[in-house]
Amino acid sequence: MKTLLVVAHGSRRAESNDEVRALAQCIGAQASAEYGTVACAFLELAEPSIPDGLRAAIAAGAKQVVVLPYFLSAGRHVVTDVPGEVNIVRAEHPEVEITVAPYLGAAPELVGLLLKQAAGN
Amino acid sequence: MKTLLVVAHGSRRAESNDEVRALAQCIGAQASAEYGTVACAFLELAEPSIPDGLRAAIAAGAKQVVVLPYFLSAGRHVVTDVPGEVNIVRAEHPEVEITVAPYLGAAPELVGLLLKQAAGN
Numbered sequence: 156m157k158t159l160l161v162v163a164h165g166s167r168r169a170e171s172n173d174e175v176r177a178l179a180q181c182i183g184a185q186a187s188a189e190y191g192t193v194a195c196a197f198l199e200l201a202e203p204s205i206p207d208g209l210r211a212a213i214a215a216g217a218k219q220v221v222v223l224p225y226f227l228s229a230g231r232h233v234v235t236d237v238p239g240e241v242n243i244v245r246a247e248h249p250e251v252e253i254t255v256a257p258y259l260g261a262a263p264e265l266v267g268l269l270l271k272q273a274a275g276n
Numbered sequence: 277m278k279t280l281l282v283v284a285h286g287s288r289r290a291e292s293n294d295e296v297r298a299l300a301q302c303i304g305a306q307a308s309a310e311y312g313t314v315a316c317a318f319l320e321l322a323e324p325s326i327p328d329g330l331r332a333a334i335a336a337g338a339k340q341v342v343v344l345p346y347f348l349s350a351g352r353h354v355v356t357d358v359p360g361e362v363n364i365v366r367a368e369h370p371e372v373e374i375t376v377a378p379y380l381g382a383a384p385e386l387v388g389l390l391l392k393q394a395a396g397n
Contacts, residue, residue, distance in 0.1 A: 166349065182387050182390060182391060185388070221394050225348065228291075229291070259389075270306065272378055
């Protein structure tokens with residue numbers, strides 16, 4: 156079973172975290188053929204943490220987990236913090252394949268999406 | 277003349293701000309038929325500020341400016357701060373049409389883009 160874990164920064168504002176949760180649900184609805192589960196986790200300020208999100212996926216039977224950093228820029232969080240959190244669980248579960256996808260801001264399709272967004276105005 | 281102003285939060289990390297500048301250039305290269313200029317501005321921690329970015333566009337001849345909030349969630353920044361900064365310049369230049377597009381995180385295409393991003397892994 157393959158799980159997609161959308162990882163966001165986390166916010167003091169509950170609605171922002173709920174937006175990420177809703178996004179994960181929406182992705183899950185569109186990608187049920189590819190991912191048994193789509194869930195989310197947060198680097199800080201919200202639950203579950205990245206290790207707890209990974210552990211929950213593994214406890215539910217995931218043999219492969221793709222971690223998707225929902226971040227716009229390649230700062231410390233993307234370069235150091237997210238991989239560090241992932242490594243904690245890699246060490247606990249060497250039998251599970253955990254990969255980290257490129258962060259959202261690195262997507263070449265972002266340019267076209269932003270132009271659409273601007274035109275929708 | 278129509279200008280697109282990509283508005284980001286701004287970071288203490290120069291590379292993150294440069295990523296936004298590079299994105300604006302990239303959008304400009306793809307959308308030169310639609311926008312005379314594509315530039316960027318920052319809510320805080322980087323230059324130009326949103327009012328200064330708008331003023332520069334207007335000084336360069338823009339009669340219409342579309343402000344595109346490069347934010348993932350509808351927090352205080354998107355709901356209150358960005359529109360507040362925009363209103364400063366609206367008051368200074370009532371002859372210029374300044375509109376604020378929906379923020380990036382509101383784009384329905386984000387789901388498909390994230391799935392592509394996850395699969396590219």
